[in-house]
Amino acid sequence: MRTILKIIFFLALIATFSTLFFLPISNQTPEVEQTKIVTTIFPAYDFARTISKDTNTEIKMLIKPGADLHSYEPTPQDIIAIKESNIFIYNGGESESWINSILNEIDKDNTVIVRMMDSVELKEESLDNILNAKSNDIKTETDYDEHVWTNPNNVIKISEAIAQAIKNHAPDNTSTIQRNLDQFKTDLEKLDESFRSLASQKTGTIIIADRFPFLYFTNEYGFNYLAAFPGCSEQTEASAKTVAELIKATKDSSNKIIFKLELSNGKIAQTVSKSTKATVLTWHSVHNLSQADFDAGKTYLDFMQENLKNLGEALHDRTAG
Ligand SMILES: [Zn+2]
Structure with missing residues (x-):
């Protein structure tokens, strides 16, 4: 019995050593550098x-x-x-x-x-359709829009x-x-195809009661827009005139949907919404995302799909039925 145990012990020992010394070598694949x-x-x-x-x-x-x-x-x-x-x-x-x-x-x-x-x-920065533009919003003639x-x-x-x-x-x-x-x-x-087909079907104006960092986007697809501030503006307080113009445009729109940006305090959108009963939706500029969205693994494509849906709602012409 002892001899059998000894044999089993030695066999186990050999098995262990051959695993330690031989298997790793034969199994080795070249390490891809990180x-x-x-x-x-x-x-x-x-x-x-x-x-x-x-x-x-x-x-x-x-x-x-x-x-x-x-x-x-x-x-x-x-x-x-x-x-x-x-x-x-x-x-x-x-x-x-x-x-x-x-x-x-x-x-x-x-x-x-x-x-x-x-x-x-x-594309050079532009103040077209921006209501609350200040003269120093564009510093030099060769300032390119960064978004x-x-x-x-x-x-x-x-x-x-x-x-x-x-x-x-x-x-x-x-x-x-x-x-x-x-x-x-x-x-x-x-995604490009979806935005292109949306733009070809809808003719309304997108109202952004916030900053406007979407020049490359609207130029590509030809959407009409009206916004409070330029893309990277540090302004957060809109003038009374700007708010009044946003309110008028919202009242004139067929379905009363206005936008604020992600991570914005949305104050101006709230003001406009109060006097027009407009619905405030988020338009993701994808400058950044919230910690919760980051933890959830949200991607650029996720945010753009959300934009596609919200823009579709905002441009849906209710008067056409
Ligand atoms: Zn920016």
């Missing part, structure tokens, strides 16, 4: 996350959920994170001018820099640039990245 991506704003974070799905990639978003990107200032840790990243993605507009002062400090051999605004055709991601077709171009940067850093992931990019492009093309 890609570290740092982004400033949520759109960049979301595009990078979508494109790098199922690869060994870590993505850090510097502007926290719920924060206003227009007043963001980097911490020393944020600067270190940028310098230690393999890919740094930023938008590149007026709100991110702080980046210009650190660009020279970034070692371009270690960190590839992707500026979203470099991938698209830029490029509001047009899904721009997102396709930006995503191609991000995908290329990830492929260059981790060539082993090329096929996965390409698959993700193709899927994302298909989704964006469908």
